[in-house]
Amino acid sequence: AKKGGRNDIAVYDAQLHERYLHRQKIEADLRKATAGREFFLVYQPIYCVKSGRVCGYEALLRWQSPARGIVSPADFIPVAEETGIIEEIGAWVIHKACKDSVSLPEDTTIAVNVSPVQFRSRSLVSVVSRALQESGLNPRRLEIEITEGVMIGDTGQALEVLRALKALGVRISLDDFGTGYSSFNYIRAFPFDKIKIDQSFVRDLGQRSECLAIIRAVSGMCSSLGIVSTAEGVETEQQFEILKTEHCDTMQGYLFGRPAALTELNAFETKTVPA
Ligand code: C2E
Ligand code: CA
Ligand code: CA
Ligand code: CA
Numbered sequence: 001a002k003k004g005g006r007n008d009i010a011v012y013d014a015q016l017h018e019r020y021l022h023r024q025k026i027e028a029d030l031r032k033a034t035a036g037r038e039f040f041l042v043y044q045p046i047y048c049v050k051s052g053r054v055c056g057y058e059a060l061l062r063w064q065s066p067a068r069g070i071v072s073p074a075d076f077i078p079v080a081e082e083t084g085i086i087e088e089i090g091a092w093v094i095h096k097a098c099k100d101s102v103s104l105p106e107d108t109t110i111a112v113n114v115s116p117v118q119f120r121s122r123s124l125v126s127v128v129s130r131a132l133q134e135s136g137l138n139p140r141r142l143e144i145e146i147t148e149g150v151m152i153g154d155t156g157q158a159l160e161v162l163r164a165l166k167a168l169g170v171r172i173s174l175d176d177f178g179t180g181y182s183s184f185n186y187i188r189a190f191p192f193d194k195i196k197i198d199q200s201f202v203r204d205l206g207q208r209s210e211c212l213a214i215i216r217a218v219s220g221m222c223s224s225l226g227i228v229s230t231a232e233g234v235e236t237e238q239q240f241e242i243l244k245t246e247h248c249d250t251m252q253g254y255l256f257g258r259p260a261a262l263t264e265l266n267a268f269e270t271k272t273v274p275a
Helices: 006-036 074-084 086-101 116-119 124-133 155-167 184-189 199-203 211-224 235-243
Strands: 039-048 055-067 069-071 109-113 140-146 171-177 196-197 228-231
Touching: 006 074, 006 124, 039 086, 039 196, 055 074, 055 086, 069 074, 069 184, 069 199, 086 109, 086 116, 086 124, 109 199, 116 155, 124 140, 124 155, 155 171, 196 211, 199 211
Parallel strands: 055 109, 109 140, 140 171, 171 196, 196 228
Antiparallel strands: 039 055, 055 069
16 A cells, blocks of 8 residues: 655655765775775685595685774675775785785685676786786686676677686686576686585575575586586585585585684695585
8 A cells, every 4th residue: 555655755765865875984984995904805715525625715805994893895895886996996805815825725726706897897807917927826726706797788898808817827706606697698608617506505405495406407517517516605514415415516604614814724734624
């Protein structure tokens, strides 16, 4: 039933205005943060089923704001994208992760997230190339994680950027698979090295049979295509067992380790991971 009329509109306007002010404030703080080094990276281990060991790390961005405390990327990346600040932050992330990974075991990969906005900016390829050069990191160790959002719009240009990145020797992962505009067409057209099955499928694995069916299908498709499959958000032994049975190549989640500072990773210790 319709109620309120003009009053609802007034409430809606007020809410919109409040949201607008909130964004403005985040934007102002983000600009200060970019200038003032308030960002840092944490790393989460990636577990390889075949070797039974940690085979890589994903770099995850954190903002330590004097006013707000530690802010989650989900809360500031959208604003950084809308304002274009993401380009500068994203370049910093790539440089920092490449530098950091030099102090991690040589047989591990390092994954960085690249936002669709950053991806479309012309500078990405040169930023990656420079970061590799300056850090001396073997390009084979670097993985660029992109989401399906990258492929909306000018697919020709997206493909060109992906090819240029691959020509540098880096690997490309398709992140959050299954949540966006998943299309087999993308998988056919783009040179992905890895597909990361979104954590929502893993979370509901016990309760919903569709999730198991989808994971089985994606994992099977990956192995036929020679693409590495990863399951995200693995929290329980039960999920781990199922995913192993479904031949997921690698896994990531709290079961193997939470994101942690580089100095807290103990990356060179022999790992005992769930058996
Ligand atoms: P993502 O790339 O899908 O990263 C995985 C997220 O899942 C991380 O959240 C991680 O902490 C969380 N996670 C890992 N294991 C588990 C688990 O077992 N259970 C649950 N419930 N969660 C788990 P985080 O660090 O808050 O990052 C959120 C998102 O922000 C990322 O999702 C990514 O899309 C974005 N992001 C993070 N760092 C960057 C960055 O440097 N650049 C860009 N553009 N985006 C970033
Ligand atoms: Ca990711
Ligand atoms: Ca993901
Ligand atoms: Ca995500």
